[in-house]
Amino acid sequence: MKYEFSEEDLKEIDAIKAKYPEVMPATLPVLWLAQNKFGHVNPEVQRLVASTLGLPEAHVHGVVTFYTQYYEEEKGTYVLDVCTCLTCQLCGGYEMLEYFEEKLGIKQGETTPDGRFTLKEVECLGACGYAPMMQVSNETYVNNLTKEKVDKLLDDLRQDKKPEHEKVGMPQRKNI
Amino acid sequence: MPEIFIDGQRYEFEGEHRVLQFIQDLGKEVPFFCYHPAMSAPANCRQCFVKAGQYVKDRETGEYELDEEGNRTIRWFPKLQTSCNLQMVDGMVIHTQETDEQVARAQKDTLEFLLINHPLDCPICDQAGECPLQIQTYKYGPEGSRFEVKKVHRPKRVRLGPRVILDAERCINCTRCVRFTDEISKSHQLTIVQRGDNNFPITAPGREFDDPYSLNTVDICPVGALTAADFRFKARVWEMNQTPSIDMTNGKGTNIDLWTRDNIVLRITPRYNKEVNDHWMPDEARTAYTLFNENRISRPLQKLDGEQVLSSWNNAYATLMEQLEEVKPAEVLLVGSPHASVEENYALAKFANLNGYRKPVFLRNEEKGKADGFLLTDDLAPNTNGCILLGFDELTPAEFSAEAEKAGLIILVHDDFISREVLTAGQLDGKYTVIFASNHTKTTKAADLVIPVTTAAEHAASYVNVEGRIQRTFRAKETKYNKRRLDMEMSEGRLDRYGTNFDNWVNEDNKIDCLPLWTFISNLTGYMGTEITLEDGRLIMSEIASTIDAFNGVSYAKMDENSGIQLDTEKVSKKVES
Ligand code: SF4
Numbered sequence: 209m210k211y212e213f214s215e216e217d218l219k220e221i222d223a224i225k226a227k228y229p230e231v232m233p234a235t236l237p238v239l240w241l242a243q244n245k246f247g248h249v250n251p252e253v254q255r256l257v258a259s260t261l262g263l264p265e266a267h268v269h270g271v272v273t274f275y276t277q278y279y280e281e282e283k284g285t286y287v288l289d290v291c292t293c294l295t296c297q298l299c300g301g302y303e304m305l306e307y308f309e310e311k312l313g314i315k316q317g318e319t320t321p322d323g324r325f326t327l328k329e330v331e332c333l334g335a336c337g338y339a340p341m342m343q344v345s346n347e348t349y350v351n352n353l354t355k356e357k358v359d360k361l362l363d364d365l366r367q368d369k370k371p372e373h374e375k376v377g378m379p380q381r382k383n384i
Numbered sequence: 385m386p387e388i389f390i391d392g393q394r395y396e397f398e399g400e401h402r403v404l405q406f407i408q409d410l411g412k413e414v415p416f417f418c419y420h421p422a423m424s425a426p427a428n429c430r431q432c433f434v435k436a437g438q439y440v441k442d443r444e445t446g447e448y449e450l451d452e453e454g455n456r457t458i459r460w461f462p463k464l465q466t467s468c469n470l471q472m473v474d475g476m477v478i479h480t481q482e483t484d485e486q487v488a489r490a491q492k493d494t495l496e497f498l499l500i501n502h503p504l505d506c507p508i509c510d511q512a513g514e515c516p517l518q519i520q521t522y523k524y525g526p527e528g529s530r531f532e533v534k535k536v537h538r539p540k541r542v543r544l545g546p547r548v549i550l551d552a553e554r555c556i557n558c559t560r561c562v563r564f565t566d567e568i569s570k571s572h573q574l575t576i577v578q579r580g581d582n583n584f585p586i587t588a589p590g591r592e593f594d595d596p597y598s599l600n601t602v603d604i605c606p607v608g609a610l611t612a613a614d615f616r617f618k619a620r621v622w623e624m625n626q627t628p629s630i631d632m633t634n635g636k637g638t639n640i641d642l643w644t645r646d647n648i649v650l651r652i653t654p655r656y657n658k659e660v661n662d663h664w665m666p667d668e669a670r671t672a673y674t675l676f677n678e679n680r681i682s683r684p685l686q687k688l689d690g691e692q693v694l695s696s697w698n699n700a701y702a703t704l705m706e707q708l709e710e711v712k713p714a715e716v717l718l719v720g721s722p723h724a725s726v727e728e729n730y731a732l733a734k735f736a737n738l739n740g741y742r743k744p745v746f747l748r749n750e751e752k753g754k755a756d757g758f759l760l761t762d763d764l765a766p767n768t769n770g771c772i773l774l775g776f777d778e779l780t781p782a783e784f785s786a787e788a789e790k791a792g793l794i795i796l797v798h799d800d801f802i803s804r805e806v807l808t809a810g811q812l813d814g815k816y817t818v819i820f821a822s823n824h825t826k827t828t829k830a831a832d833l834v835i836p837v838t839t840a841a842e843h844a845a846s847y848v849n850v851e852g853r854i855q856r857t858f859r860a861k862e863t864k865y866n867k868r869r870l871d872m873e874m875s876e877g878r879l880d881r882y883g884t885n886f887d888n889w890v891n892e893d894n895k896i897d898c899l900p901l902w903t904f905i906s907n908l909t910g911y912m913g914t915e916i917t918l919e920d921g922r923l924i925m926s927e928i929a930s931t932i933d934a935f936n937g938v939s940y941a942k943m944d945e946n947s948g949i950q951l952d953t954e955k956v957s958k959k960v961e962s
Pocket residue numbers: 554555556557558559560561562585601604605606607609610
């Protein structure tokens with residue numbers, strides 16, 4: 209497959225570039241644009257981004273590998289990022305990850321043969337208060353994971369029903 | 385004048401300075417890894433911590449505020465500072481690890497962190513012995529590690545490019561290699577990938593680290609993470625001798641060090657000279673180490689019945705004398721060489737003069753388009769300007785070819801004219817051809833008499849670079865005729881000092897049976913009865929300096945003191961574009 213930006217994309221990229229005094233900071237948003245378009249930023253897409261922005265390929269590659277949110281290869285339709293960083297780890301993050309592995313029959317980092325799910329182990333997503341937690345395809349968080357919640361999530365996603373944003377209240381002081 | 389107080393000592397300074405460099409320039413030390421004087425200072429290794437503050441002055445009176453004991457009060461910056469990127473300001477107070485417990489402790493703890501995932505494989509690591517991480521851990525580091533869990537593993541033996549190999553586990557992510565490709569060679573080929581304890585430098589996927597200056601990253605890597613593909617595991621640093629020299633593969637005159645063990649040159653590294661090459665050298669100049677070891681001519685060769693055979697020195701002198709007598713002086717064509725030193729060319733000129741031969745001529749050896757605006761020039765020879773300053777006539781290949789046809793006896797030095805297609809072997813048929821050379825080439829194969837001469841690794845001699853800077857080499861390798869232990873100018877390593885000729889790591893064959901060109905000429909004139917004395921490079925240079933204007937005031941002592949001398953550029957050809 210040949211990866212190319214359309215006229216429209218290029219216009220959008222110019223608009224992104226115009227926001228910054230230099231080109232380098234445009235790397236992140238343009239990578240997003242590319243990932244939204246192609247579904248991933250594999251080495252070929254990285255090269256496309258580099259040549260479009262006139263930046264070194266090595267630099268773009270470094271940025272891509274720094275963030276787990278950029279996909280370095282083609283992923284499943286849904287990417288399940290399960291947090292196993294300290295707080296989630298202590299609250300059962302590994303059990304959740306292992307439950308996913310068992311249910312999907314794949315290991316973390318792998319994609320199901322039908323191309324529907326990719327399972328990933330990620331570092332802290334900044335939602336330690338709702339540990340153990342996960343994120344679906346760089347979008348919605350699913351908090352306070354339990355096996356039941358995982359079962360439901362997978363069933364829903366099989367029918368392309370994406371999880372809703374879940375409001376988790378925090379205990380507040382009453383007597384002020 | 386602005387002042388700064390370092391460990392209780394007052395120093396004055398002018399202009400902009402960073403604390404770390406200033407401390408180093410004073411000859412003192414603060415440990416560091418990521419800082420490099422030629423590149424930006426991102427302050428990411430955190431090893432160069434110092435405590436910094438400012439004496440408090442009363443704004444109105446301008447007097448220093450004193451504490452109860454009468455000492456000036458210091459307002460410390462809230463945290464320890466990285467000295468590499470700390471700009472000096474008037475009245476700054478710095479405490480280093482020498483006087484401050486907290487600083488010493490911080491440096492020790494930083495080292496403990498740096499070593500957490502480090503494999504500690506110094507016994508098999510090429511960098512051991514010249515490794516800042518090893519040295520600084522020894523001096524400032526912790527006794528042991530408190531880290532008891534499994535180390536993080538990273539890729540090993542990664543071929544970054546044709547010449548550089550990465551061991552990511554040893555890397556401390558100082559980013560020197562990345563900054564080198566960004567700021568110095570500008571190939572932008574490297575980046576740091578991944579994050580946290582997984583990160584390491586690499587190229588973009590599917591790309592090679594084939595930067596023509598890639599091996600400089602091996603030199604500046606403060607650990608053993610980057611190694612040179614063709615030097616890995618060849619020698620321990622402490623077994624080798626390090627001898628200053630000059631690059632022979634380009635007219636730039638890059639300053640280098642030759643690293644030898646048992647008279648084999650094992651590697652070449654750049655030597656700092658801010659006038660010529662700063663800290664750097666091109667990769668291709670490093671591969672030249674093989675020229676000193678391989679394919680060498682040892683003992684004179686003589687053509688008998690169309691076949692070259694080993695001869696003796698006596699035979700060589702006698703034969704050359706006979707042959708010279710057979711031709712008229714006007715038929716002798718002496719060809720000097722930009723590949724030979726000033727001293728060698730001078731010896732040739734003196735010999736010509738003495739016998740009434742025509743002054744030597746010479747040809748440039750250039751490759752158009754080679755120049756890269758950095759350390760490579762079009763000139764492939766180290767001493768083109770030396771020949772010009774000695775007043776040699778420069779010939780074009782066509783002119784030379786015509787002259788060669790007319791000559792009865794030709795004396796060449798080094799130049800491989802046949803491979804360069806300046807001459808054909810056929811053109812040399814029927815005339816007696818003598819060549820002074822160090823390596824076998826197509827041209828030496830065609831010659832009637834081959835006199836093996838020393839290379840830049842075996843003699844001390846001078847070369848004038850494209851900018852007209854005269855610089856010299858030192859003897860790094862012994863020949864059959866000199867002894868390291870008796871030669872006060874040769875460096876001596878442990879193996880030389882404690883070994884004997886009967887040790888199994890000493891190989892006599894590594895010493896080449898060759899002479900400096902000037903020694904051969906001296907001996908020859910002795911036999912011819914017109915004795916001239918050309919003893920060694922140093923004396924020849926003082927003779928040159930007193931007889932040839934362009935070299936006025938040049939001496940080895942002066943060259944050594946100033947890392948070379950810039951000659952009067954008026955007299956130097958500007959034809960060679962750098
Ligand atoms: S490979 Fe060496 S120079 Fe490069 S970042 Fe690692 S330690 Fe620094």
